[in-house]
Amino acid sequence: MTTQTILPVDAERLSELSQGSGEPGWLKDSRLQALALAAELELPKLEKTRIDRWNVNNYGSYKASKPLAALNEAPAAIAALIKDQEEGSLIIQQNSGVVYTRLAPELAAQGVIFTDLQTAAKEHGDLVQRYLHKAVLPGEHSIAALHAALWNGGVFLYVPKNVVIDTPLQAVLLTDDAEAAFVPHILVVADTNSSVTYVDNYVSDKTEAGLHNGAVEVFVGAGATVRYATVHQLGADTTDVTYRRAVVENDGTIEWIVGEMNYGDTASDTKSVLKGNGSSSDAKVIAVGSGSQKLNYTTQAQHFGKHTPSDMITRAVMRESANSIINGITKIEKGATRADGQQTEKVLMLSPKARGDANPILLIDEDDVTAGHAASVGQVNPEQVYYLISRGITRHDAEKLIIYGFLAPVVSQIPLEGLRNQLQSLVERKLGQ
Amino acid sequence: MAADFVIEGLKATIEGKEILKGINLQMKGGEIHAIMGPNGTGKSTLASALMGHPKYEVTEGTAVLDGEDLLEMAVDERARAGLFLAMQYPSEIAGVTNSDFLRSAINSRREEGNEISLIRFIRQMEAKMKELEMNPEFLHRYLNEGFSGGEKKRNEILQMMMLDPKIVILDEIDSGLDIDALKIVAEGVNSMRSPERGFLVITHYQRLLNYIKPDFVHVMMQGRIVKSGGPELAERLEAEGYEWVKEELGIEDETVGQEA
Numbered sequence: 001m002t003t004q005t006i007l008p009v010d011a012e013r014l015s016e017l018s019q020g021s022g023e024p025g026w027l028k029d030s031r032l033q034a035l036a037l038a039a040e041l042e043l044p045k046l047e048k049t050r051i052d053r054w055n056v057n058n059y060g061s062y063k064a065s066k067p068l069a070a071l072n073e074a075p076a077a078i079a080a081l082i083k084d085q086e087e088g089s090l091i092i093q094q095n096s097g098v099v100y101t102r103l104a105p106e107l108a109a110q111g112v113i114f115t116d117l118q119t120a121a122k123e124h125g126d127l128v129q130r131y132l133h134k135a136v137l138p139g140e141h142s143i144a145a146l147h148a149a150l151w152n153g154g155v156f157l158y159v160p161k162n163v164v165i166d167t168p169l170q171a172v173l174l175t176d177d178a179e180a181a182f183v184p185h186i187l188v189v190a191d192t193n194s195s196v197t198y199v200d201n202y203v204s205d206k207t208e209a210g211l212h213n214g215a216v217e218v219f220v221g222a223g224a225t226v227r228y229a230t231v232h233q234l235g236a237d238t239t240d241v242t243y244r245r246a247v248v249e250n251d252g253t254i255e256w257i258v259g260e261m262n263y264g265d266t267a268s269d270t271k272s273v274l275k276g277n278g279s280s281s282d283a284k285v286i287a288v289g290s291g292s293q294k295l296n297y298t299t300q301a302q303h304f305g306k307h308t309p310s311d312m313i314t315r316a317v318m319r320e321s322a323n324s325i326i327n328g329i330t331k332i333e334k335g336a337t338r339a340d341g342q343q344t345e346k347v348l349m350l351s352p353k354a355r356g357d358a359n360p361i362l363l364i365d366e367d368d369v370t371a372g373h374a375a376s377v378g379q380v381n382p383e384q385v386y387y388l389i390s391r392g393i394t395r396h397d398a399e400k401l402i403i404y405g406f407l408a409p410v411v412s413q414i415p416l417e418g419l420r421n422q423l424q425s426l427v428e429r430k431l432g433q
Numbered sequence: 434m435a436a437d438f439v440i441e442g443l444k445a446t447i448e449g450k451e452i453l454k455g456i457n458l459q460m461k462g463g464e465i466h467a468i469m470g471p472n473g474t475g476k477s478t479l480a481s482a483l484m485g486h487p488k489y490e491v492t493e494g495t496a497v498l499d500g501e502d503l504l505e506m507a508v509d510e511r512a513r514a515g516l517f518l519a520m521q522y523p524s525e526i527a528g529v530t531n532s533d534f535l536r537s538a539i540n541s542r543r544e545e546g547n548e549i550s551l552i553r554f555i556r557q558m559e560a561k562m563k564e565l566e567m568n569p570e571f572l573h574r575y576l577n578e579g580f581s582g583g584e585k586k587r588n589e590i591l592q593m594m595m596l597d598p599k600i601v602i603l604d605e606i607d608s609g610l611d612i613d614a615l616k617i618v619a620e621g622v623n624s625m626r627s628p629e630r631g632f633l634v635i636t637h638y639q640r641l642l643n644y645i646k647p648d649f650v651h652v653m654m655q656g657r658i659v660k661s662g663g664p665e666l667a668e669r670l671e672a673e674g675y676e677w678v679k680e681e682l683g684i685e686d687e688t689v690g691q692e693a
Contacts, residue, residue, distance in 0.1 A: 382487060387524035390484050391538040391592060392512035401537060405528025405575070 005038050005142045008059035008181070014149060017062055026129055027121050034138040034148035044141040046267055047359060048325045049296040054265050055239045056143065058211045062152060063180035065097035074100065077205035078172050089114055089169040093153035095180035103169075110163045117154030117185050127158060131189055135217040135245035135273070143241055147213045151185040159194040159224075168229075168416060171200040175238060178208035182238075186216040190224040190252075197227040199419060204235040216244040220252035222276060229419055231259035232266070233426055236291065240266040250276030250305065257414055260287035260297060260316075261426040271300035274308040274339075284410050285314040286423060288430040289322030289354070298327040303339040303369075312343040315410050317403055318354035319431065327359045330371055337368040347377040348406045350399075403431060435462030436499060436515065436599035436631050443494035443504075445482040450690040452478040454656035456494070460600065463628040467642055467667060468635045470653035471675050473688035476635045477521060479653070480604040484518040485511055498600060513542055515599030519589035519606050526576040531588065532558060534576050535595055542596075561594045565621050582609035590621040601625070602633045607641040619644030639671030652678055656689035 009017075011032055018028035043051050068074055071086055075094065082090060089107060091114065092100040098116035107114070113124060121128045138148035155171050175182040190196055202212065212234060220226050226246070234240050240262050246254040254272050272281035283299050301310035314326050330341035341364075347356030360373035380402050388398035407427060414420040443456040452475045460466055470476050482489045483496055485508040496503045503511045526534070535558060540548045558572060565587045577585050586606055593601055603622065607615055622632065622645050634645055642650075642664070650666040651658045652675070659682055660666070670678075679687055 381524075384524045384526050386486060386508065387520070387526070388529075388534065388537075389507070389509040390512055390518060390520075391534075391596065392509055392541040393534075393537050394509050394541060395507075397537055397541065398509075401529045401534065402526060405526055408528035 005041065005146070006057050007035065007039060008057070008146070009035070009061065009150065011035055021118060023118065023121060024125050026125070030133065031149045034145045037138050038142050038145035038149055041139070041142040041145050044143055046296045046325070047327050048357060049267065049294065051267060051296075054294065055209055056211060056241065058178070058209050058239070059146070059150065059183070059213070060179045060181045060210060062096045063177065065094045065099050068092065068100045071100060075174060075176060075205065077176060078174050078201075078203055081172050081201050081203070085170065088167065091116060091155050091171040093171070093173045093184050095175055095177045095182055096152040098153045104167070107165060111160040112163060112165065113156060113158035114169055115156055117156045117187055118152070120156035124156070124158070127189065128156060128187065131187060131217065131219050133217075135219070135247050136215045136243045143213055144215065144243060147183055147185070147215045150181055150183045150213070151215070152181060152183050154185040155187070155200070157188045157196070157198060159190045159196045161191040162193045164195040165197070168197040168199045171198070172203065173200060174203045174205065175210055175212060175234070176205040178206050178210040178237070182210065183213050185214070188218040188226060188228065190220050190226045192221040193223040194221065195225040197229070197416070199229040199416065200231070202230070202232045202234055202240070204238045206235070206237050208237060210238050212238055212240045212242070214240070214242040216242070218246035218254060220246055220248040220254050220279070222249040223251045224249070225253040225255070227255040227257070227415070229257040229416060231261060231419070231423065231426065233261045234264055236263040238262070238264045240264060240268070242268045244268070244270040245273065246271070246281070247273045247275055248279035248281065251278040252276060253279070254281050256281075256283040257419065258283070258285040259423045259426065260285060260295070261430055263291065263293065265294045267296040269298040269300065271302065272310060274301065274303045274305050274310060277305040278307050279305050280308060281310040283312040284413065286407055286410055286427070287314065287316035287324070288427055289316065289318040289324050290320050290430055291322065292320070293322045295322065295324040296327075297324065298329065299343070300329040300331070301341055303332045303336040303341060306336060307338045308336060309340040310342065313410055314345045315407050316346070316356060317348045317350065317406060317431070318356050319350040321351070321353035323355040325357045325359070327361065328373065328375075329361045329363065330373070331363045332366050332369050332371065334365040336366050339366065339369045341369070341371040342373070344374045346375070346406070348403065349377065349379050350403070434499070435629050437461055438496070438498050438600050438631055440483075440496045441494055443479070443482065443496060444492045445478060445489050446492055447478070447489050447690070451492070452656050452690045453482060454689070456658060458651065458658065460631040460633065462599070462631050464649065465626070465632040465634060465645060465647045466649045466651065467647035468633060468651050468653055468658075469637060469639070469667060469670055471637060471687055474653045475656040475689050476637070476653050477604055480518055480602045480635055483602060484508060484516065509541065516602070517593050517596060517598035517600070518602045519586075519593055519604060521605040521608060523577050523585050523589055525578045525580070527578050529576045530573050531576055532572045535592060538592070538596060558595060561591055564594075564624065565591055566617055567591065583611065583614040586610055586614070586618055587621075590618050594621060594625060599629065600631050600633070602635065604635045605637070606634075607636055607638060615641065616644060639667050642667045654679070654682075654684055654687040659684070
């Protein structure tokens with residue numbers, strides 16, 4: 001039996017909305033086509049997860065957001081994240097729209113574009129049109145189609161050729177009104193030999209159930225490097241479905257750092273397409289599940305180019321009755337000689353009711369490659385606890401050391417100190433320490 | 434105050450099999466006792482049962498340290514009461530650095546708000562590591578992960594030195610050590626000798642006792658201490674082996690709890 005996709009908006013209303021916000025015709029058409037697709041497509045098929053039973057229809061409707069006159073007017077829920085950011089490059093989205101945008105003048109002078117995606121579609125239409133929905137295709141499933149139809153606010157980051165940016169650009173995406181659609185789209189384009197770090201945070205502050213349907217597209221030009229760090233700390237109110245994709249050209253590098261710290265059901269898929277020869281990908285995912293969360297995390301690397309290394313690491317701690325499915329998919333296409341695909345998924349379960357399922361998958365259509373995987377699912381080792389407590393450390397502290405120790409080899413590799421500390425404190429919060 | 438440690442009638446089982454069949458032993462601060470015996474006679478079980486390893490169940494007896502029965506306490510309480518076991522097979526714990534671990538262990542003995550300062554701690558640890566000829570990088574290495582056998586043993590002695598226990602049990606600390614490492618470990622132990630502290634050295638080679646001179650030597654067989662004496666007993670065991678003890682006592686099979 002196929003389930004009919006419930007469309008949260010009809011074509012007429014969508015068309016009005018697009019025109020009302022002054023979007024170019026191509027964008028309106030793109031939205032309408034995606035909406036038509038959504039009606040025909042099914043939900044994505046997730047390994048061992050019945051996403052059809054999740055709350056994935058609570059889109060709400062588009063509501064205009066009021067821009068902030070100054071950063072200190074930002075909602076309290078995100079105050080800690082934007083502290084001391086007056087001089088930085090920062091975008092804040094609140095519900096359906098971006099309410100604050102600042103690009104450091106020295107970056108603007110070098111031709112960097114950092115603005116909300118709706119504005120970018122008007123002001124840099126050619127550039128946006130060339131990349132939008134080219135990595136996460138609306139035709140993949142109904143969630144991607146609805147995303148392409150409904151996306152709002154969003155971030156567009158363009159780094160011109162040879163521009164190297166040392167300071168991270170940041171975005172904070174907040175949902176605090178359950179009736180307002182929250183469908184941000186992040187589009188990053190790094191031109192040849194450029195280098196950039198982008199960090200964002202997803203936060204919720206509401207009690208009624210809502211949905212985040214997010215898509216991230218990163219285009220890494222030849223010889224360019226993009227470090228993409230994202231922390232999701234949405235509350236139990238919000239179901240989070242996020243697709244992240246990077247397409248990497250010759251000798252380009254994508255580095256993903258993903259902190260899955262939500263309190264609600266979450267499906268995320270983070271994929272690198274290594275298109276160019278010598279392109280590379282490194283993905284690190286840290287996750288903590290609690291309560292009765294249902295979680296499905298996927299990391300993927302698809303190798304087309306020759307001499308392409310990829311490495312994916314997911315470490316997840318599950319407490320209470322959290323249930324997680326963790327997939328790693330390394331796909332090496334025919335012709336991708338000397339590709340090297342490595343992946344590790346590890347789950348530590350802290351209670352008898354917690355579930356963790358690690359599924360490493362290697363799909364290899366080329367002989368001249370190296371690939372490897374390691375997966376483990378287990379509980380806190382009683383011998384290790386004994387060793388620590390035999391030195392006087394209490395059982396509670398010993399378990400804490402072991403849990404943090406489980407995540408530490410990945411956390412300690414995070415190159416941004418602020419982010420590392422933030423993740424550490426989110427982990428502590430989620431573990432109820 | 435010199436430690437006073439009395440084990441009386443200690444019996445312990447593993448998976449229902451009795452391994453310790455009534456151990457009696459008295460130790461005072463300043464004394465070094467050696468427990469010797471062939472493999473499979475219950476020596477390491479004694480060490481594990483005293484520390485409280487979850488696999489061993491104590492069925493009878495007491496082990497009283499300065500008036501308190503350790504066997505009534507949880508493992509961490511025993512440690513804080515002053516018992517230290519240098520283990521034969523220390524656990525490897527990824528992600529927990531040696532320094533974080535040891536600082537937690539020291540702070541577990543101190544009141545909240547009176548934790549050891551980081552600088553003071555690092556200085557102490559570096560000084561002790563130097564004595565043990567350990568590379569300073571071991572401060573930041575994950576606990577025992579990827580350590581060689583000898584490095585693990587030195588790390589056990591380092592912990593002993595940092596935690597300043599009243600009663601130290603060394604469980605086959607000499608196994609897997611070459612002679613140079615053995616000397617360093619023994620020097621570490623000897624530097625900790627004091628009138629307050631007692632040592633229980635478990636080994637089946639007399640070799641270690643050339644470097645750590647015992648005051649008393651006990652032979653274990655069949656889950657009991659079957660013979661006790663002075664240092665000369667260890668020398669005779671080294672020269673003649675254990676057969677004469679078995680003959681003297683009429684023991685055929687000295688092991689305990691092993692399936693035939």
